[in-house]
Amino acid sequence: xxxxxxxxxxxxxxxxxxxxxxxxxxxxxxxxxxxxxxxxxxxxxxxxxxxxxxxxxxxxxxxxxxxxxxxxxxxxxxxxxxxxxxxxxxxxxxxxxxxxxxxxxxxxxxxxxxx
Numbered sequence: 689x690x691x692x693x694x695x696x697x698x699x700x701x702x703x704x705x706x707x708x709x710x711x712x713x714x715x716x717x718x719x720x721x722x723x724x725x726x727x728x729x730x731x732x733x734x735x736x737x738x739x740x741x742x743x744x745x746x747x748x749x750x751x752x753x754x755x756x757x758x759x760x761x762x763x764x765x766x767x768x769x770x771x772x773x774x775x776x777x778x779x780x781x782x783x784x785x786x787x788x789x790x791x792x793x794x795x796x797x798x799x800x801x802x803x
Contacts, residue, residue, distance in 0.1 A: 694722040699729045706735040713740045713772065714764035723779035727799055734799045736781055743768050745791020769793050 692698045694716060707726050716722050726736055741748050743766035767775075772795060773783055781797040788794070 695725055697725055697729055701728055702731050704729045704734060705731055706737065708737045708739075710739045711741065713738060714766055719767070719772075719775050720779055723775055723781065727780040730799045732799060732801055735784075736776070736797045736799070737794065738772060738776075738797070739792065739794045740772065741766060742788065742791045742793045743771075745788075745793070747791035749791070769795070 690698060694712075695718065707730065713719055723736070730736065741751075741764075748766055769786060769788055772793070773786075776783060776795070776797045780800050782800055783795055783797050785796040786793065
């Protein structure tokens, strides 16, 4: 097991072929800083797959209405698909595929080729 902070991972540069984040982005203080760090550790054309609850999506609305996961979600910051797409573009990724159903979004992105 490797322990570290998402913004400063103790992992060598260009040493990972893919990274998977599932329901993590809503708890990141600075998603763009984390995406830059993930770009650093990914090989050229490496993949970053992000799955998250979309702000104002059906699942987010249900949780807010029912309040059953209030403590868990009370610290979360929800993003739209468009916001996450913009974060990725700003930090060296291009979006390959998006699948969004009932407010749960999965974005497959790939690290841009390095010059």
